[in-house]
Amino acid sequence: NAGVTQTPKFRILKIGQSMTLQCAQDMNHNYMYWYRQDPGMGLKLIYYSVGAGITDKGEVPNGYNVSRSTTEDFPLRLELAAPSQTSVYFCASRVTGVSHEQYFGPGTRLTVT
Amino acid sequence: AQSVTQLDSHVSVSEGTPVLLRCNYSSSYSPSLFWYVQHPNKGLQLLLKYTSAATLVKGINGFEAEFKKSETSFHLTKPSAHMSDAAEYFCVVIGTSYDKVIFGPGTSLSVIP
Numbered sequence: 001n002a003g004v005t006q007t008p009k010f011r012i013l014k015i016g017q018s019m020t021l022q023c024a025q026d027m028n029h030n031y032m033y034w035y036r037q038d039p040g041m042g043l044k045l046i047y048y049s050v051g052a053g054i055t056d057k058g059e060v061p062n063g064y065n066v067s068r069s070t071t072e073d074f075p076l077r078l079e080l081a082a083p084s085q086t087s088v089y090f091c092a093s094r095v096t097g098v099s100h101e102q103y104f105g106p107g108t109r110l111t112v113t
Numbered sequence: 114a115q116s117v118t119q120l121d122s123h124v125s126v127s128e129g130t131p132v133l134l135r136c137n138y139s140s141s142y143s144p145s146l147f148w149y150v151q152h153p154n155k156g157l158q159l160l161l162k163y164t165s166a167a168t169l170v171k172g173i174n175g176f177e178a179e180f181k182k183s184e185t186s187f188h189l190t191k192p193s194a195h196m197s198d199a200a201e202y203f204c205v206v207i208g209t210s211y212d213k214v215i216f217g218p219g220t221s222l223s224v225i226p
Contacts, residue, residue, distance in 0.1 A: 004156075040122075040218075040219075042218045042219050092157075100145050100147070100207050100214075101159050102214065104149075104158070105156055106156045107156055
Protein backbone atom coordinates (compact mmCIF):
# COMPACT_ATOMS: atom_id res chain seq x y z
CA ASN A 1 0.00 0.00 0.00
CA ALA A 2 1.20 3.52 -0.79
CA GLY A 3 -0.84 4.90 2.13
CA VAL A 4 -1.73 8.58 1.82
CA THR A 5 -0.13 10.41 -1.08
CA GLN A 6 -0.11 14.14 -1.76
CA THR A 7 0.88 16.15 -4.81
CA PRO A 8 2.62 18.45 -5.39
CA LYS A 9 5.30 18.49 -2.69
CA PHE A 10 6.05 22.19 -3.20
CA ARG A 11 4.28 25.02 -4.98
CA ILE A 12 4.66 28.77 -5.30
CA LEU A 13 1.55 30.73 -6.26
CA LYS A 14 0.98 34.37 -7.04
CA ILE A 15 -1.77 36.24 -5.22
CA GLY A 16 -5.11 35.58 -6.87
CA GLN A 17 -4.11 32.36 -8.61
CA SER A 18 -5.96 29.11 -8.09
CA MET A 19 -4.77 25.58 -7.56
CA THR A 20 -5.82 22.17 -6.39
CA LEU A 21 -3.88 20.12 -3.87
CA GLN A 22 -4.32 16.44 -4.54
CA CYS A 23 -4.73 13.75 -1.90
CA ALA A 24 -5.30 10.06 -2.42
CA GLN A 25 -5.36 7.01 -0.15
CA ASP A 26 -5.42 3.34 -1.03
CA MET A 27 -6.49 1.94 2.34
CA ASN A 28 -10.25 2.15 1.67
CA HIS A 29 -10.65 4.64 4.53
CA ASN A 30 -13.97 6.45 4.75
CA TYR A 31 -12.70 9.43 6.74
CA MET A 32 -10.38 11.96 5.17
CA TYR A 33 -9.07 15.29 6.47
CA TRP A 34 -7.24 18.39 5.32
CA TYR A 35 -5.08 20.34 7.77
CA ARG A 36 -2.81 23.31 7.53
CA GLN A 37 0.26 23.79 9.70
CA ASP A 38 1.67 27.26 10.17
CA PRO A 39 5.21 27.75 11.54
CA GLY A 40 5.43 26.92 15.24
CA MET A 41 1.77 25.96 15.38
CA GLY A 42 -0.22 22.80 15.63
CA LEU A 43 -2.43 21.55 12.85
CA LYS A 44 -5.70 23.29 12.10
CA LEU A 45 -8.52 21.36 10.46
CA ILE A 46 -9.73 22.89 7.18
CA TYR A 47 -12.28 20.36 5.92
CA TYR A 48 -13.10 16.74 6.50
CA SER A 49 -15.16 14.02 4.87
CA VAL A 50 -16.82 10.96 6.36
CA GLY A 51 -17.37 9.27 3.01
CA ALA A 52 -17.82 9.80 -0.70
CA GLY A 53 -20.20 12.67 -1.36
CA ILE A 54 -20.08 14.01 2.22
CA THR A 55 -17.89 16.89 3.35
CA ASP A 56 -17.96 19.30 6.27
CA LYS A 57 -16.11 22.38 7.46
CA GLY A 58 -13.41 22.31 10.08
CA GLU A 59 -11.94 25.18 12.08
CA VAL A 60 -10.48 27.24 9.21
CA PRO A 61 -12.46 26.59 5.98
CA ASN A 62 -12.51 30.12 4.56
CA GLY A 63 -10.74 30.40 1.20
CA TYR A 64 -10.88 26.66 0.51
CA ASN A 65 -13.23 24.15 -1.10
CA VAL A 66 -13.25 20.38 -1.21
CA SER A 67 -15.02 17.59 -3.00
CA ARG A 68 -15.19 13.85 -2.42
CA SER A 69 -16.46 12.02 -5.46
CA THR A 70 -14.65 8.77 -4.67
CA THR A 71 -13.47 7.02 -1.51
CA GLU A 72 -9.85 7.34 -2.63
CA ASP A 73 -9.55 11.02 -3.52
CA PHE A 74 -10.06 14.21 -1.52
CA PRO A 75 -8.75 17.28 -3.40
CA LEU A 76 -8.47 20.69 -1.77
CA ARG A 77 -9.13 23.74 -3.92
CA LEU A 78 -7.77 27.25 -3.36
CA GLU A 79 -9.71 29.65 -5.56
CA LEU A 80 -8.04 33.04 -4.98
CA ALA A 81 -4.72 32.50 -3.27
CA ALA A 82 -3.75 34.94 -0.53
CA PRO A 83 -0.46 35.31 1.42
CA SER A 84 -2.32 34.12 4.54
CA GLN A 85 -2.63 30.72 2.87
CA THR A 86 1.12 30.21 2.89
CA SER A 87 1.44 27.06 4.94
CA VAL A 88 2.16 23.36 4.90
CA TYR A 89 -0.91 21.30 4.06
CA PHE A 90 -1.42 17.77 5.31
CA CYS A 91 -3.99 15.27 4.20
CA ALA A 92 -4.95 12.38 6.48
CA SER A 93 -7.32 9.45 6.49
CA ARG A 94 -8.68 6.93 8.94
CA VAL A 95 -10.87 3.90 9.01
CA THR A 96 -14.41 4.09 10.36
CA GLY A 97 -14.62 3.02 13.98
CA VAL A 98 -13.45 3.87 17.47
CA SER A 99 -9.72 3.80 16.75
CA HIS A 100 -9.53 7.36 15.41
CA GLU A 101 -5.91 6.76 14.37
CA GLN A 102 -5.15 8.98 11.40
CA TYR A 103 -2.61 8.25 8.69
CA PHE A 104 -0.90 11.32 7.30
CA GLY A 105 0.50 12.17 3.92
CA PRO A 106 3.95 13.79 3.56
CA GLY A 107 2.54 17.30 3.11
CA THR A 108 2.48 20.05 0.49
CA ARG A 109 4.48 23.21 1.16
CA LEU A 110 2.65 26.17 -0.40
CA THR A 111 3.97 29.71 -0.67
CA VAL A 112 1.76 32.56 -1.90
CA THR A 113 3.60 35.74 -2.93
CA ALA B 114 -15.85 21.69 23.57
CA GLN B 115 -12.51 19.97 23.44
CA SER B 116 -9.15 21.66 23.83
CA VAL B 117 -5.57 20.63 24.48
CA THR B 118 -2.64 22.46 26.05
CA GLN B 119 0.99 21.50 25.74
CA LEU B 120 2.73 23.21 28.61
CA ASP B 121 6.18 23.49 27.05
CA SER B 122 6.84 24.79 23.57
CA HIS B 123 10.41 23.50 23.72
CA VAL B 124 12.17 20.85 25.81
CA SER B 125 15.88 20.11 25.74
CA VAL B 126 17.40 16.96 27.30
CA SER B 127 20.75 15.23 27.22
CA GLU B 128 21.07 11.91 25.45
CA GLY B 129 20.38 9.07 27.86
CA THR B 130 18.29 11.15 30.28
CA PRO B 131 14.51 10.90 30.77
CA VAL B 132 12.02 12.75 28.61
CA LEU B 133 8.80 14.34 29.89
CA LEU B 134 6.45 16.17 27.52
CA ARG B 135 3.36 17.54 29.20
CA CYS B 136 -0.19 17.62 27.87
CA ASN B 137 -3.44 18.72 29.53
CA TYR B 138 -6.83 18.39 27.89
CA SER B 139 -10.36 19.60 28.27
CA SER B 140 -13.26 17.53 27.05
CA SER B 141 -16.96 17.29 27.76
CA TYR B 142 -16.92 13.62 26.85
CA SER B 143 -14.66 10.69 27.62
CA PRO B 144 -11.81 11.62 25.33
CA SER B 145 -9.60 9.69 22.99
CA LEU B 146 -6.05 11.00 23.32
CA PHE B 147 -3.09 10.60 21.03
CA TRP B 148 0.55 11.57 20.74
CA TYR B 149 1.97 12.10 17.27
CA VAL B 150 5.59 12.77 16.31
CA GLN B 151 6.79 14.84 13.37
CA HIS B 152 10.39 14.65 12.28
CA PRO B 153 11.75 17.60 10.27
CA ASN B 154 10.11 17.95 6.86
CA LYS B 155 8.09 14.78 7.39
CA GLY B 156 4.46 13.91 7.93
CA LEU B 157 3.05 12.93 11.31
CA GLN B 158 3.38 9.45 12.78
CA LEU B 159 1.30 7.99 15.58
CA LEU B 160 3.32 7.30 18.76
CA LEU B 161 0.54 5.99 20.98
CA LYS B 162 -3.14 6.35 21.78
CA TYR B 163 -5.53 6.14 24.72
CA THR B 164 -9.10 5.03 24.01
CA SER B 165 -10.51 4.21 27.49
CA ALA B 166 -8.70 0.93 28.00
CA ALA B 167 -5.57 0.77 30.20
CA THR B 168 -4.55 4.16 31.60
CA LEU B 169 -0.84 3.48 31.01
CA VAL B 170 -0.28 3.29 27.29
CA LYS B 171 2.87 2.02 25.64
CA GLY B 172 3.85 3.23 22.22
CA ILE B 173 6.60 2.90 19.68
CA ASN B 174 10.29 3.66 20.27
CA GLY B 175 10.06 3.23 24.04
CA PHE B 176 7.56 6.04 24.66
CA GLU B 177 4.64 5.73 27.02
CA ALA B 178 1.92 7.97 28.42
CA GLU B 179 -0.40 7.84 31.41
CA PHE B 180 -3.99 9.02 31.29
CA LYS B 181 -4.93 10.76 34.56
CA LYS B 182 -8.56 11.78 34.58
CA SER B 183 -8.35 13.61 37.91
CA GLU B 184 -5.57 15.81 36.55
CA THR B 185 -6.90 15.91 32.95
CA SER B 186 -3.41 15.06 31.83
CA PHE B 187 -1.78 12.75 29.30
CA HIS B 188 1.96 13.31 29.69
CA LEU B 189 4.43 11.57 27.38
CA THR B 190 7.56 9.98 28.86
CA LYS B 191 10.60 7.99 27.82
CA PRO B 192 13.23 6.66 30.26
CA SER B 193 16.25 7.41 28.09
CA ALA B 194 16.40 9.91 25.23
CA HIS B 195 18.05 9.03 21.95
CA MET B 196 19.34 11.45 19.35
CA SER B 197 16.71 10.18 16.91
CA ASP B 198 13.95 11.37 19.29
CA ALA B 199 14.63 15.00 18.35
CA ALA B 200 11.36 16.06 16.70
CA GLU B 201 8.08 17.92 17.20
CA TYR B 202 5.49 16.17 19.37
CA PHE B 203 1.77 16.84 19.23
CA CYS B 204 -0.86 15.90 21.77
CA VAL B 205 -4.30 15.37 20.20
CA VAL B 206 -7.79 15.06 21.70
CA ILE B 207 -10.99 13.75 20.16
CA GLY B 208 -14.35 13.68 21.90
CA THR B 209 -16.24 10.43 21.49
CA SER B 210 -19.18 12.16 19.84
CA TYR B 211 -17.05 14.36 17.64
CA ASP B 212 -15.43 13.54 14.37
CA LYS B 213 -13.13 16.51 14.49
CA VAL B 214 -9.63 16.39 15.87
CA ILE B 215 -7.97 19.03 18.06
CA PHE B 216 -4.19 19.31 17.95
CA GLY B 217 -2.08 20.94 20.62
CA PRO B 218 0.47 23.55 19.51
CA GLY B 219 3.33 21.07 19.74
CA THR B 220 6.48 20.63 21.82
CA SER B 221 9.84 20.70 20.12
CA LEU B 222 12.23 18.17 21.66
CA SER B 223 15.97 18.69 21.34
CA VAL B 224 18.44 15.99 22.39
CA ILE B 225 21.94 17.11 23.29
CA PRO B 226 24.80 14.66 22.70
